[in-house]
Amino acid sequence: MSARTSAEERRTEMLARLDRELQRLVDSGEYARWFTTMSRFHRYSPTNAMWIATQAPDATRVASYRTWQQLGRQVRKGETGIMVSHPKPYWVDPGTGQRVAPPRTEGDRARLQRKVAFRVGHVFDVAQTDGDPLPELGQPAPDDAPHALVDHLEGWCAEQGVTVMTEPLPGGLSGYYRRHDDRIVLAAATSPGDRAATLAHELAHRHDPELIRAHDRGDTSYYAHHRPDCEAVAEGAAHVISGRYGLDLTGHSAGYIAGWVGGDVDRFKQLHQRVGEVTRVLLPPDQLDLALAAAASRAANQATVRRGVRR
């Protein structure tokens, strides 16, 4: 790619590449594997997570050049950055069509139009860097993963006041969530891994933004009318959450997810955004997430000072 290629051209090319990757996913039905991949980049927007995975399928932890420096690590010479897209909001006066300063009053806020431009930035995988050892990932050993995940999810339920009960359920049902009394009912699980997966799935229903909105407007039949979407989101989110704990559910329910998602690229994109919203709520940051976030904010502050911007 020539250095003269504009950011806009690079972004257009990246979007086309992403569309091809989405089409490949839909054609192959490998959603389960995708959702497990997404667990590695869950702090990024689903679109950026997909950009990263498309360009660097083996990447594990990514951060900007300056963020790695803040963590005492240096990107090696000659390494190619992984493109990501940063939204930059701006405001337009609809009367003049001109770009204007951000609104300061409620009146301005109502009158001005908020738009979003995208800038291309770059991140690097940890494997492209050398330097200080990183904080612990906080990921349990494989044998402990199901127990650690159950502990996290049950702790979350206790904190949020969700009742979790175990009782015999009919017809191979492994669990359900009931919103009106905020209750998760689980069948007696055959293994800690099953219990973890089911609990993650039912909690994902609880935090599904569409189900919450339906509930808020008193729509009690939303789930019944949109069952495939709701199930795809819950199981996709369960994969991301479990993947974060080192528990790969791909063999467990790959067919189940593919069946619910079906073969529509646009629909998959929407479901994917919804999964991102659920997992951002349910997944705790680990030590490295926290260190990366702190380093990123230090790097951003320095960049602001260097540019001499004062507000």
Ligand SMILES: [Zn+2]
């Ligand atoms: Zn379900």
